[in-house]
Amino acid sequence: MFRAARLALGGAALALLALQLRADLRGARWETLHVVASGRPALLSAGENGFLTEVAGASGGHPVLVITGEAGVYRAGLLQRVLYPLPVGVFPDPSASPWVAGEIRRFVERRRPACLVRCASSAAGPGARMIARLPGGPTGGPMELWSLRR
Amino acid sequence: MTAMAAALACAIGVTALLSAAGDLLLVRRATRLSEAFDSFLAGLAAAAGSLFPLTLIAGKRAFSAVVGALIAAGAARIALRRRLGARERERSERPTVVAWVTVALLAAVVGIFTLRVMSNRFGWDGIQIWAAKARVLFVSGALTRRLWVTDEFAGRIVLYPPALPLMEALVFRPMARFHFLDAKAAFPIFYLALLLAVFRLTRHFASREASLLAALGAATLPTILYGGVGGYCDLPLAVFVAASAEAAIAADSRSSRTLPWLIGGMLMMKDEGIILLACGALVLAAWRRSARLLSGKGTLLVGAFLLDREAYRFWTGWHDIQQGPLDLAHLLAAPARILPVARLCAGQMLGSSWGIFWPLFAASAAMAFAAHREGRARALAVFVVLVAVTDASIYLVTNLDVAYHVTSSYSRLLAQVAPAGVAVIAAVLAPVRATPTS
Numbered sequence A: 001m002f003r004a005a006r007l008a009l010g011g012a013a014l015a016l017l018a019l020q021l022r023a024d025l026r027g028a029r030w031e032t033l034h035v036v037a038s039g040r041p042a043l044l045s046a047g048e049n050g051f052l053t054e055v056a057g058a059s060g061g062h063p064v065l066v067i068t069g070e071a072g073v074y075r076a077g078l079l080q081r082v083l084y085p086l087p088v089g090v091f092p093d094p095s096a097s098p099w100v101a102g103e104i105r106r107f108v109e110r111r112r113p114a115c116l117v118r119c120a121s122s123a124a125g126p127g128a129r130m131i132a133r134l135p136g137g138p139t140g141g142p143m144e145l146w147s148l149r150r
Numbered sequence B: 001m002t003a004m005a006a007a008l009a010c011a012i013g014v015t016a017l018l019s020a021a022g023d024l025l026l027v028r029r030a031t032r033l034s035e036a037f038d039s040f041l042a043g044l045a046a047a048a049g050s051l052f053p054l055t056l057i058a059g060k061r062a063f064s065a066v067v068g069a070l071i072a073a074g075a076a077r078i079a080l081r082r083r084l085g086a087r088e089r090e091r092s093e094r095p096t097v098v099a100w101v102t103v104a105l106l107a108a109v110v111g112i113f114t115l116r117v118m119s120n121r122f123g124w125d126g127i128q129i130w131a132a133k134a135r136v137l138f139v140s141g142a143l144t145r146r147l148w149v150t151d152e153f154a155g156r157i158v159l160y161p162p163a164l165p166l167m168e169a170l171v172f173r174p175m176a177r178f179h180f181l182d183a184k185a186a187f188p189i190f191y192l193a194l195l196l197a198v199f200r201l202t203r204h205f206a207s208r209e210a211s212l213l214a215a216l217g218a219a220t221l222p223t224i225l226y227g228g229v230g231g232y233c234d235l236p237l238a239v240f241v242a243a244s245a246e247a248a249i250a251a252d253s254r255s256s257r258t259l260p261w262l263i264g265g266m267l268m269m270k271d272e273g274i275i276l277l278a279c280g281a282l283v284l285a286a287w288r289r290s291a292r293l294l295s296g297k298g299t300l301l302v303g304a305f306l307l308d309r310e311a312y313r314f315w316t317g318w319h320d321i322q323q324g325p326l327d328l329a330h331l332l333a334a335p336a337r338i339l340p341v342a343r344l345c346a347g348q349m350l351g352s353s354w355g356i357f358w359p360l361f362a363a364s365a366a367m368a369f370a371a372h373r374e375g376r377a378r379a380l381a382v383f384v385v386l387v388a389v390t391d392a393s394i395y396l397v398t399n400l401d402v403a404y405h406v407t408s409s410y411s412r413l414l415a416q417v418a419p420a421g422v423a424v425i426a427a428v429l430a431p432v433r434a435t436p437t438s
Helices: A002-038 A046-059 A070-083 A098-111 B002-026 B033-079 B097-119 B124-140 B155-159 B163-172 B180-203 B208-219 B222-229 B234-250 B253-269 B273-287 B296-316 B328-349 B357-370 B375-397 B402-429
Strands: A064-068 A088-092 A115-119 A129-134 A143-147
Touching: A002 B097, A002 B208, A002 B222, A002 B357, A002 B402, A064 A098, A088 A098, B002 B033, B002 B163, B002 B180, B002 B253, B033 B124, B033 B163, B033 B180, B033 B234, B033 B253, B033 B296, B097 B180, B097 B208, B097 B222, B124 B155, B124 B163, B124 B180, B155 B296, B163 B180, B163 B234, B163 B253, B180 B208, B180 B222, B180 B234, B180 B402, B208 B222, B208 B402, B222 B234, B222 B402, B234 B253, B234 B273, B234 B375, B234 B402, B253 B273, B253 B296, B273 B296, B273 B375, B328 B375, B328 B402, B357 B375, B357 B402, B375 B402
Parallel strands: A064 A088, A064 A115
Antiparallel strands: A115 A143, A129 A143
């Protein structure tokens, strides 16, 4: 009984190993071709690079509040914090978790942003006025520029 | 490609210096590749552990002080090579065809991994947390309380331990520039270290061929591969876990000197190091009630690493906003989350990124107990299960959306102990019990 179970497990383990190895070798073949054909990838896509350039241009150098999806927070946050130190506050939708709303409030009070960039399905809030549609958000989705100046 | 090749060469040089430092700390001369990697891990733990005290003492010269100490360690290691004792080489049996073929496959997967590291972008945490922290360390020369120009989301990242950022920053020191694209150059070193650690761990239970196959199995686990390629910290942490488990199981004079440094390395690598230490200590306390794995000095050393970690966290002034605190509100909300979290975590374990790995592990662990296999394999199985359950319990007090938090991180947490799980599978399936010699 024990021997049979061990044989069955051994077979399953070897099958799993073979599948993993096959996937690894197959993936490597395509990646080699890709590297040979196109060189190393850029750290950031053109869309990611363009995102904050557009936001910075549209805001005229004034602080900007960006509300975006979770992936957008990471991407835009990285660009803002590491590569382009712009006065941009990037947050997920305040409904995503309790501490986000407080963080947004603190950013607004401290920096007094001129615009809100709304990506994904986040809400602009009452009284805000849409002033432009931009071609792509930090993850390539639709992006709108809203004025917060009443 | 030339820049990445140069970064890879620098990573190998830094590894050699850290290994030399480890040799001095362990008062020995590593003569085997596996010993050299053990010394590397000890050296990295020591260097990372010294970074915070040096930041307090030397300010912006802390990073330079670490670099200077490593260069001095390299020179001292050469000067003292005759005085440091080396373990005599044991005669190993002649490799079989299966062993040769598996070694060739292992060499191929290391090559493939290196290619992937060079040709793929970072994962988000890889750059947002680890490489970005490395850049800040490289530029500011010390640990800092603030990472970026704004601080709204950066606090959590400040708290993360410094071992991986230090390793990534050290790679660029000889080049006198930091480039994000090449910051993953240290990962092929960690990958190779993982293969060696899994091989040595499994060798306690299994034949050489089975141990090589186990190393191959761990190396090709998709979550290990893609996490490593993305620059995530879970691969380096998995190395420390597998190496610590090996040292705990060996329980000889060599391992009792190495183990405190390896535990320190876990604490300096990632926040989950504390969970791994607690689970390991629990299992060891139950398994080896009478035996002492750590000497008095070793216990003090682990205590020093713990103190270092906590002092650094206190100094930053930040707290983790992702989960907790363990106040009444969080504790009251936790019971209602048990079932959803269990369901989500089980979903991750049975998802496509793991295939049948976890069911296979569960069946092997059950067989290890049912067939009264030796205690070491059972203790290792209990450790893996305990870590998996403890990691899952974090989500009971998360401040993020539970489903989002589990699906974005649990699989990576499992990757930290999966290589040890591979050793459990091999322990049950391997027909030969052999002494770990080669």
